[in-house]
Structures are given as structure tokens and as C-alpha cells.
Amino acid sequence: MAEVRPTSPLEVQEAVRLHPRLRPKGAGTKPALSAPREGEVVLDLSGLRGLLQYEPEEFVFTAYAGTPVKEVEEALRAHGQYLPFHPPLAGRGATLGGTVAAGLSGPMRERFGGLRDFLLGVRFVDGEGRLVRGGGQVVKNAAGFPFHRLMVGSLGAFGIMVELSFKVFPYPRATRTLRVALGNLAGALAALERLRGLPLDLLALDLIPPATLEIRLGGFPESLEGRLKRLRELLGREGEALLEDEAHWEGVRDLSFLEGSPIWVKVPSTPARIPALEGLPLGPRRYLSGGELLYAGVDPEGLRALRGAGLPHLVLKGAEEALFPPPPPAFFGKVKAALDPRGRLPLG
């Protein structure tokens, strides 16, 4: 299988100009997105790595797209900061570029929002080999077309990301996790909806079907006990406080609950949609961020069921057709034609 491994933006430009069909790849943690189709050359971006700029006081960093999330997080951690959208699969080697291209956020997205809330700027090589910048390196910026947001979930359709800038935040001084069993799905959904609407500043609010909620709090150690107590009162249950909460949540964000499932999918959800989703033949699964985001393990029948129900989803692993439904031709098709007129890149 043909593969090129650029180590500079210039080499990415050369590779794009040289090959008629390309499939960008980071660490390969979402193989449904990075496995080459017939006639495609793999553009392995793992050699384009490293932190280019990090100003802790600005809450901003810039890094090459092939940089592993973990590497960035270690640098951030040294200054008490983190990426609040909690990029998934970090423990398995996921890169910044792959995370953006797939458009993935993890369990802690509940508190401050998802990937799209934290990406500030991009430099990418479009389908004609031109190096293009969008956005900037400051937390507030409204100049020019926001190409960085176009990259979120793009699967590489408009260009090969070479450099990304993100906003970061201070990491909570302490965290606590409460696990509560609610008896049945209806009870769990009612509790979930109630918590979603209250100003509790939860770091994570997950539903593990059929009826368990896992709730993570972060803040000053002195305030956490009081907030935990209030949470228990709101729920009318004691629940169980997890001691190893850091290790537990690292497992969740690495999607270890999907281990053993042949196909891994991300499904945009809402609490109202959960009962219908629960009626489908899905495997192990977990609803993150108050029910807005489902990661599920399925077999081919489950995937057919999702498609049959017309529910949008993204396959991370285990199937060739990654995206359902395809993007709207009227808008997407034209932007695609502008940036990748020869169709060198994925999605069309």
C-alpha cells in the first residue's frame, strides 16, 4: 500500500500536488476514517508533530496536527491546564488533527462545550496544495471566513490540517464522581433532564443504559463536598462516590466500554431521542453530555438499524462507509469544489 509520511507543511503540499487521491491518517485510532480506499495513497501525518507555541497565561496553544493529544495534555498539565472538551481516544494515541477531522468530544464536554467551542485556528493544505490559514491564535477573533470550524468533522474533505490552535482552561483543582442507579430508563431520563437544566456546572453527566447516571464534579476541594451533598438531595439517592475517578474517566474517554464490539459509532443525540435509540439493537453504549452524544458498539445489524431509522452517525471503526447521511450537496458540494476541485481528498 502506498504511503507518504511528510514531516513539514511543505512536504504535505508536495504530497498533495503529487497524488491524485489521498487519505489522511493520524495515529489510526479511528480506522474507518483513515483506512485507504482503492486508488488512495495514505498521507501519514504522524511525523508532523510537536507543540509550536504555548502561552499558559493566554489559555492558547498551537501545535502540528499530527501531535498526539496526550503529548499536548502533558504540557498543559504542567501548568494546571487542560483541553476541556476531553478529546477521546487520547490514551490510544489519538492526534489533534484526527480528533478535529472526526469531530470528537469526550465526556467532560458537558461543562464548557465540545471541540467546536475550543478550536481557534488552523493552517491546512487544500486540495490544490495551497497552504491556507483560517482563524487565529487568540481566544476572540472574527476576521475572515472561519476555515477552522469548517475542519471540525470534515474527515479531511477540504484540506489536510497541518497546524491547529486551541483554547484551554485551568484544570479543576479537585474532582469527584457520583454514580447513581435510578431503577429504570424512565427514571434515569427524568433525573438526567432535571440535572441538565440546573446551574450545577457538572464536568460530566453520563447515562449508562438502562438506568445509571455517572456525574462528575470539579472545583475547589472545599466546595465539592457541599455540591455533592446537594446533588444527592436533588436525586433523592445516596449513590456511590467513585474513588478512582481520574482513572475511571480516562477509561471512558478511551471508549474502553466499546472494546469487543466489531463496529464503533458516534451518534448525535438528544434526551428526547434516547427512547427511540434504546429501541434499536445496539451493543455496549453510553450517552455523554446529558444525553447529547452517544458512543455505541454495534454489529452489522445494529448499523443497518441506525441507517434504517435515518439516524445520522459516524463510524469510527469496523465499516467502510463512515458518514451517514452524506453532507448537503447544495452547500457542502460547492465549498468542496472551491477547496478541492480535483477531488483528491475524502468525501466526494
Add this chain to the structure above:
Amino acid sequence: MGFLEELKALFPPGRVLTREAALAPYESDALTAYRRRPLAVVLPERKKEVVEAVRLCHRHGVPFVARGSGTSLSGGSLPVEGGIVLALNRMNRILRLDPRAKIAVVEPGVVNLEVSRQAAPYGLYYAPDPSSQPISTLGGNVAFNSGGAHCLKYGMTAGHVLGLEVVTPTGEVVRLGGESLEGVGPDLAGFFVGTEGLLGVALEITLRLLPRPEAYHTLLAAYGSLEAAGNAVSQVIRSGLLPGAMEIMDRLAIEAAEAAVGAGYPQAEVLLIVELEGPKEEVEEEAKLLAQVIEESGALEVRIAQSEAERQAIWKGRKAAFSAVGRLSPDYIVQDGVVPRSRLGEALKEIGRLSQEYGLRVANVFHAGDGNLHPLVLYDGKKPGELERAEELAGEILRLCVRLGGSLTGEHGIGVEKKAYMPEMFAPEDLLAMERVKEALDPRGLANRGKVLPEGVVDPRLEGAHG
């Protein structure tokens, strides 16, 4: 039938304005130095009417500009000569407010603050709060990716728009995004936000709502210099706190605010407002740390709002500052640039120097948490040459922002006002990519023609190289 006759046939009588007196109010937005007479102004009340008007424009090659309340400070909704204005204020219905889903689906003419008002009984609100929020519309907020005082913590409009229904410049109606906080596939709704009406007109907007914070802690600190206040901001950040807002006003801005609303601010060179928000137990702990940081920062006087009324009084002065400056000077330009937070001191010093050099007063009000400067350049339009000098000074400030690693605009948009400065921030290839996207979606160049993209970016050599 000619274009105007066809246009009139699309609307009931009275909703296509063509008489001079009726057109006059639409000749400019809040950047009144620029004026253009449109061919006509139409007042749609339904999506279908907007779509039909856009299709008609496409067929006849007539340019169009969509506008809401016209609060743009960058000429973003300036009409195009010979084109039409789609005035969307009558499309002001909140179509759905679903507290359980925490979303609101609105028409583009809905005023920003109205969403929070309607959501308040459910304990929810719409977070982006530009200073114009009592009048500016969400369609405009979407076009400009508007910000406000709370962007550091909550981000700008783009993060709060989940879905859009849009009519493209060729008249196609598309849905971008959805109703969930999460999506799959390219974030096209996110991309549309901030394109200043160049890629189409938003017909319907789905917003995320947030639970209103439970507790606030609002602190006002006085300093002897901008540098000292700027350092205090850095110290707050270094302490690991994440305030909802941090705002700075200089002496001129304080005087103006006092004269306008009598906020009761202390007499000082500089005022810093810091507001913490969140669950009450958390805010209590944060407030202790903040008190310590502010004490160490050398504040000359510190006040803490003891009630909601006192909190509102602190904010009233800050929010009135822009319009209040009108009391100090017959005219002023509101500039809007961003610098990295750590370079605020440097930027302000240079602005002070430029103010001296140009012989024009500059008042400073800014979102210190984001490094978003709002220098107000005071001038007298009746004095010959003064407007030009003020514009030059404002331009120098923008160049300074880019030089320091910031941005041409934090929230006001590029519009017509700043498009000449785009090449300072973006390379020709960046601008070409924007041009190409614009051309692909709007081959006749009708949607908000003449905004954002500077003239003459297309370098023929580059064009040739890529065939």
C-alpha cells in the same frame, strides 16, 4: 416586467420601499460615515418571501444585503448601490423554545436579549451578550459571530448556534447542523457563522441555551494606571480562576459613563470589573482567592456588589460607556481589535502614543479577559480633515493588533471598514481561498457584495500557477 415590478409583485403593498424618504433610514448602519442609497428595501415577514426575493435577485443579477437592526459598527450592512436591502426585523418570532432540549429556534430578526427574556422562566439564558444585545438581532449576530463580555469562558456566537436554515445566494435552501450539541460531518453551521452575509442569508437559527448561573460575585477595583490593571488581569489568570468576565475602562471612559448614567464609580485612572459566576459554594471559594489576588495587585479601592442592584449598577456604567462617549465628543469611531492578553499593556501604551501623535483623544474600554480592545477615537467631523485623521489612527491601532499577534476584529466584523486591512492579517493564499468559496456559492457576487474581502487580492501570478 423589470426587476422592481417583479419584486413588488412578490410582496403585499407597503412592503417594498422605493421612495427616497423611506429609503433614507436604511442608507447606513451604525457606521454612519458610510452611506449608500439602495434601489429598494423589502420587508419580508416569512421565509418564503426572503427565498423568493433572493431568487429574483439571482435571476436579474441584482445585489442584496440582509440587515437586522443595523447596529453593525463596521459597515457590514451598508447597502450596495443599485441593490436591494432585505430588512429582516419583521421576522422576529421565536418559533420554538424547548426548555427540556435547552434550545430555541428563532427567526433572524429576533433581538438577542429577547431570547434570554423568554428563556428566563425556565432558568435558562442565551449566553452571547454583545453590548448591543437589547437591539441587535440574531441574524446579525450570526453574520458577525458576535461576542460580548463573556467570550473567554463561553465563547462567541458560533459555539451557541447548533443549526441553521440558510438560503444561498443562488436561491437554494439548505439546512446546516441540527438540534443536538453534537453533529457528524463537517460543521457547516459553524462555518457559516461569521461569514458576514457573503455566503447567504440565515432564515432560521437554532440556539443552545444554558442554565443561568446560580451565583455571581462582582468586583470593581480601581487602579492608578492601565499597566497596573492589566497586570491584575494576568494575576487573576495565573491564579487559575476563570471569571465569567473581566472588563477595563480608562479615565475618559469612566468620565463618560459617569456623566451618562451616574454609575457611582470611584474616581480613578482605571477601573477593572471582575465577575465570577457558578454554583454558590464554588463562587464562595473562588471569591476568597480573587480577594487575595486583587489585594496583592495593588488596587487602590475595591468594591464588591452586595446585591443584584449593586451588580447591575456596576454593569450599567460599563455597558453605557460606548454611547456615553458621545457626550465627550461630537463624533467617534469605535475600533475593535484583539491582542494576546499578555500584550495588553504594550498595546495600550502604544495607543496612548498614537493618540498624542495624531492629536486625537482615545478612550479605552475593553474585554480584558479576551484581549479585545475597544479604543474609541474621538473626533469632530465638522473640522476639516479630522475624520480622515481619526480613520488613520484607527487603522494604525488595527495594524498594531495584528503585529502583536492578535486579530483585526474580535466581534464587530470586517465589513467595509476593515477590509483594506485584511492583507495585514492574511496571506494572499488565505484570501484567495475565501474568494474561491465565495465564488463557488455566489458566482454572480450578489450577497453582501463589497464586504470583508479586499479588492484586488487575486494575484494573477497565483491564479496562473494553479490553472
